Amino acid sequence: MTTLDAPVTPDDLSRLHADLAARAAREGLVDVAYRTLDGPLGPLLLAATPAGLVRVAFAVQDHDAVLSDLATRISPRVLAAPGRLDDVARQLDEYFAGRRRAFDVPLDLRLVGGFRRVVVEHLADIGYAHTASYAAMAAAAGSPRAVRAVGTACALNPVPVVVPCHRVVRSDGSPGQYAGGADAKLTLLDLETRVGA
């Protein structure tokens, strides 16, 4: 086929994209808005529905795969539309800078159900710079013997950092596993210890 050298610049497209994101949001067409945020843990993917923050994901979790999963489980109307994430991005910046101890953003926990949901809801009870053991979390969630299930619930927490599953550690005090990698967990625990309770 004959190809025509038809100039379209990246600037044209990013300007048009920004306008599209704003108009689509106004018309209620963005079921999942997302952006990435750089910080000490590398780029974080932040995604929100109109109800609230629905997903935070680390680079090791593969942002593309996470977006595909959100498209399948929530809606394929997924758009890079940073406006909806402004609040949580600002609060995360403050948290990483040691200037914030708790998050105040609406959460959409539709991706977790059952016992895992109960565990995720109890994670917010562990205060800044404090830790709890998996066993203690199991007891708090009303199923003292479900220690392994608590581990799974923490690993699959859809909104890590904001909901502090990094504060759940092993009974011997060692950090244990983390969706963002063991180093990321240590970075967060060190940050909170340094800033203080």
Place this chain on the structure above:
Amino acid sequence: MDEPFERVVAQHGATVLRVCRAVLGPADADDAWSETFLSALRAWPDLDRGANVQAWLVTIAHRKAIDVLRAAQRRAVPVAELPDAVAAPAGRDLDLWSALARLPHKQRHAVALHHLGGLPYDEVAGVLGGTPAAARRAGADGVATLRRTYQATIDGGDR
């Protein structure tokens, strides 16, 4: 479709903009581009998995561009007489959009849909009316004229 819509914008945004510019010129193309993707975003969850996404978008883009054109014509002050196509100045000093604007209507649209939008000629005929052979002829004639009037590179042969 269950693919994130963002990928559709990333993959096809440039093609849709070329089609809109080919029909409208660069100044009025932005509006048609936005309308195309808003409309596509609305319909995206219901689109069949096997659908040809680019062809679907190019067809929407062409329709939205025509809408913008008609809205502009309704607003325009009528003048006594307008030539169908303005004669090209000597030399290859036009940019592509101006060169396209000087083509006869059907050639311009055939080039927009086929050469810039990648739509096969049988689908071009479906959009413009007439036979695929006539659409192919219009596209080939349009490109032949562009070769004379448009300064930048045109690669490849006509099909």
